[in-house]
Amino acid sequence: MSGSDEKELNKIFRERSIDKYFTKIYGSPINKIINTEKVLDSLDGLKKGVFFGDSQFDYKAAKKFNIDFIYVKTASEWIDGSNIIGSNNTINDFNIYWDVSK
Numbered sequence: 001m002s003g004s005d006e007k008e009l010n011k012i013f014r015e016r017s018i019d020k021y022f023t024k025i026y027g028s029p030i031n032k033i034i035n036t037e038k039v040l041d042s043l044d045g046l047k048k049g050v051f052f053g054d055s056q057f058d059y060k061a062a063k064k065f066n067i068d069f070i071y072v073k074t075a076s077e078w079i080d081g082s083n084i085i086g087s088n089n090t091i092n093d094f095n096i097y098w099d100v101s102k
Contacts, residue, residue, distance in 0.1 A: 001026040001035045032061040
């Protein structure tokens with residue numbers, strides 16, 4: 001799920017051959033709250049998970065559905081994100097979790 005244009009996302013994912021890793025790719029013009037609801041509805045009643053996001057819109061969507069939220073700081077333009085979310089729920093990026101050079 002992204003705030004970027006959904007049609008453009010699907011095109012880029014196909015071109016990069018990574019679309020096969022996703023069941024569905026959601027984006028604008030539909031907002032994050034509605035798209036989060038779509039994702040949750042597709043999980044056959046499962047309502048637990050973790051929302052990794054870099055925007056206030058991501059945080060609001062996670063909060064609305066009572067989903068744990070992890071703020072991804074270096075991908076963000078949300079200046080107050082770390083202060084609002086707190087350091088225990090903030091990561092800089094995903095680079096420490098896997099080798100992105102592969």
